Amino acid sequence: MKVTCPSCGLVGKVMFDRLFDASAKVVEIHDLTKAFGKFTAVDSLNLTIFKGEIYGLLGPNGSGKTTIIKMLCGLLRPTAGSAKIFGHPIPYKSIMNQIGYMPQDTAIYLDNTVHENLLFFGGIYGMPKNQLEKKEREMLAFVNLKDWRDSLVSTLSGGMKHRLSLACSLIHEPTLVFLDEPTVGVDPELRATFWGYFESLAQKGITVIITTHYMDEADHCTRVGLLRQGHLIADGRPGELKEKTRTRSLEEAFLFLTGRKQS
Amino acid sequence: MRLRRTLAFSRRALLQFRHDRRTFAFVLIMPLLMILIFGYTFGGDVKGITVEVMNQDAGLTPGSSLLLPDGLFLAKEVTQNLDENVLSLHINTNSEDGRQIVHEGKAWAMIVFPANFTQKFLASIMTPDTIPSPKIEIYLDGSNPTIVAAILKEVTKSVQTTLRELSASLNISEVDMPIAIEQIYAYGGDQTRFIDYFAPGVISFAIMMVTTMITIILFVNERRNGTLQRLLVSPASESEIVVGYALAFAVIGVIQSIVVLVAAILFFGITIVGNIFLALVVILLLAFGHQGLGILLSAGAKNELQAIQFIPLILFPSILLAGLFWPIESIPSYLQPLSYLIPLRYGIDAERSIMLRGWGVGEIWVDIGILVLFAVLTLSASVLLLKRRN
Numbered sequence: 001m002k003v004t005c006p007s008c009g010l011v012g013k014v015m016f017d018r019l020f021d022a023s024a025k026v027v028e029i030h031d032l033t034k035a036f037g038k039f040t041a042v043d044s045l046n047l048t049i050f051k052g053e054i055y056g057l058l059g060p061n062g063s064g065k066t067t068i069i070k071m072l073c074g075l076l077r078p079t080a081g082s083a084k085i086f087g088h089p090i091p092y093k094s095i096m097n098q099i100g101y102m103p104q105d106t107a108i109y110l111d112n113t114v115h116e117n118l119l120f121f122g123g124i125y126g127m128p129k130n131q132l133e134k135k136e137r138e139m140l141a142f143v144n145l146k147d148w149r150d151s152l153v154s155t156l157s158g159g160m161k162h163r164l165s166l167a168c169s170l171i172h173e174p175t176l177v178f179l180d181e182p183t184v185g186v187d188p189e190l191r192a193t194f195w196g197y198f199e200s201l202a203q204k205g206i207t208v209i210i211t212t213h214y215m216d217e218a219d220h221c222t223r224v225g226l227l228r229q230g231h232l233i234a235d236g237r238p239g240e241l242k243e244k245t246r247t248r249s250l251e252e253a254f255l256f257l258t259g260r261k262q263s
Numbered sequence: 264m265r266l267r268r269t270l271a272f273s274r275r276a277l278l279q280f281r282h283d284r285r286t287f288a289f290v291l292i293m294p295l296l297m298i299l300i301f302g303y304t305f306g307g308d309v310k311g312i313t314v315e316v317m318n319q320d321a322g323l324t325p326g327s328s329l330l331l332p333d334g335l336f337l338a339k340e341v342t343q344n345l346d347e348n349v350l351s352l353h354i355n356t357n358s359e360d361g362r363q364i365v366h367e368g369k370a371w372a373m374i375v376f377p378a379n380f381t382q383k384f385l386a387s388i389m390t391p392d393t394i395p396s397p398k399i400e401i402y403l404d405g406s407n408p409t410i411v412a413a414i415l416k417e418v419t420k421s422v423q424t425t426l427r428e429l430s431a432s433l434n435i436s437e438v439d440m441p442i443a444i445e446q447i448y449a450y451g452g453d454q455t456r457f458i459d460y461f462a463p464g465v466i467s468f469a470i471m472m473v474t475t476m477i478t479i480i481l482f483v484n485e486r487r488n489g490t491l492q493r494l495l496v497s498p499a500s501e502s503e504i505v506v507g508y509a510l511a512f513a514v515i516g517v518i519q520s521i522v523v524l525v526a527a528i529l530f531f532g533i534t535i536v537g538n539i540f541l542a543l544v545v546i547l548l549l550a551f552g553h554q555g556l557g558i559l560l561s562a563g564a565k566n567e568l569q570a571i572q573f574i575p576l577i578l579f580p581s582i583l584l585a586g587l588f589w590p591i592e593s594i595p596s597y598l599q600p601l602s603y604l605i606p607l608r609y610g611i612d613a614e615r616s617i618m619l620r621g622w623g624v625g626e627i628w629v630d631i632g633i634l635v636l637f638a639v640l641t642l643s644a645s646v647l648l649l650k651r652r653n
Binding site for chain 1: 265267268270271272274275278279282283487488489490492493494495496497498499500503652653
């Protein structure tokens with residue numbers, strides 16, 4: 001079926017803007033700044049992210065993506081500015097139940113089995129046993145690791161570890177998920193699978209905030225924020241950004257915005 | 264603090280040990296090897312010390328004294344009462360080359376009974392004020408203090424035994440004897456061996472080493488693998504993480520102590536006079552304190568290799584200053600105050616008091632108090648460390 005994408009106008013490529021609830025603010029960031037000594041990793045960031053969005057923080061290495069995520073998760077203390085999640089100024093322990101976090105490192109226990117990892121990460125969210133068992137089956141099916149339930153993580157392939165890591169971030173049914181470079185070092189097939197997962201999360205109304213430096217991936221996002229040296233240089237729907245800069249890909253748009261390429 | 268979340272930490276750590284057989288083996292085999300190797304080789308109870316005996320004592324032939332109609336050969340009696348397990352005796356009849364044998368290293372000592380030994384002894388009993396008591400001369404190779412001590416102890420013991428036997432046949436009280444040393448043991452006794460003294464120390468030492476090292480490695484890995492970040496983003500509090508791990512170490516510590524105790528009882532028949540549950544409580548306090556120490560130290564290591572470099576830092580002060588092998592009194596006096604800074608000292612002291620003296624909380628409350636303080640301080644500091652954000 002021939003489809004015209006409403007955002008990029010390309011024919012034959014399915015790329016709808018997903019619907020999100022612009023009335024429900026999930027993350028509100030005001031003048032958020034983080035300095036490490038003299039180096040400013042994030043400089044006066046202002047951003048609002050809504051329920052059901054897949055928001056892509058896009059930028060080269062060292063542009064401040066991970067620092068933003070870590071501040072929002074409460075792992076780093078902002079130097080200045082503030083952020084609210086679900087209307088609560090962070091850090092706020094009670095909202096942690098609703099947050100899922102997949103760090104850059106695989107961040108699972110290698111000397112435990114797949115089952116033990118899922119059980120543990122569900123357990124630290126205080127999930128009762130029967131709910132946990134049900135959710136574990138669901139997760140194993142979701143990331144396709146049913147047959148490896150009782151395998152030690154150290155014996156799994158890199159891609160399987162990555163899938164388990166994602167499942168561990170989702171087992172407690174969060175409504176806001178931070179994914180820090182989930183597709184770095186992942187083969188193209190698994191990357192496609194991962195984006196399939198992320199989109200199915202967004203369809204359930206889960207807000208997904210993702211960092212990546214693969215510009216081509218960002219087309220899957222409802223909105224992207226382009227970051228460079230700690231500054232947000234653009235924020236909008238992928239289609240909008242390309243239209244504004246009159247470029248055909250987000251990579252070109254990024255280079256245009258940083259002044260390295262004329263359209 | 265929620266129990267379900269806390270137990271999730273303990274459960275996962277224990278399951279990890281079940282899979283990681285090598286680490287689990289380290290936990291059990293390290294203390295077992297220590298107690299077996301030291302128990303068998305470093306026994307402290309020397310045996311078969313070669314000793315020359317030169318008996319020049321003419322003795323008292325039967326009928327020559329009214330007091331002792333059966334006669335008396337005192338040197339012979341004393342020699343017979345020497346423990347042949349400890350001293351391997353060689354009765355020397357040649358009076359000249361006895362000392363030479365010690366000089367050549369063929370014997371550790373030569374015991375000389377002078378010619379008028381028995382007569383002098385009798386005379387000194389009759390007129391204690393004018394005639395000095397007889398002398399046993401021991402010519403010693405003093406190069407090994409342990410052996411010297413063992414020889415002297417054996418000779419003293421034998422003299423005492425002989426005198427006790429004599430006091431019956433002489434029909435006089437022991438008090439009148441020229442030499443009378445009576446040993447009354449408050450705790451332990453003649454049968455207390457090095458291994459009995461060593462076992463409570465090894466249990467404390469093993470729990471300290473295992474808990475500290477495993478905690479450092481676990482937390483270095485938590486940091487490096489990113490799992491710690493995940494935990495800190497969860498609703499679980501930092502104290503739940505610390506307490507959760509502490510419970511896991513408690514289980515491991517109890518298993519470890521029981522295995523070591525059973526081995527010590529089976530292989531060496533050690534005696535435990537005190538309350539075994541109190542002994543386990545002290546073990547747990549030691550484990551908790553060193554778990555806290557391990558978390559704190561883990562912040563100073565970036566990887567396992569760096570973590571391993573902490574071993575000598577923990578190992579040597581503990582071995583040398585905590586009184587594991589030697590009494591703290593044997594440390595040079597200017598170094599002794601340092602031992603007060605080693606928490607293991609209080610653990611070993613408490614375990615020995617419980618197992619050898621049968622003491623209870625009333626007597627060892629200072630040790631227990633210091634261990635509780637150590638645990639509270641290091642565990643709260645580690646909670647604060649985990650809470651710290653850049």
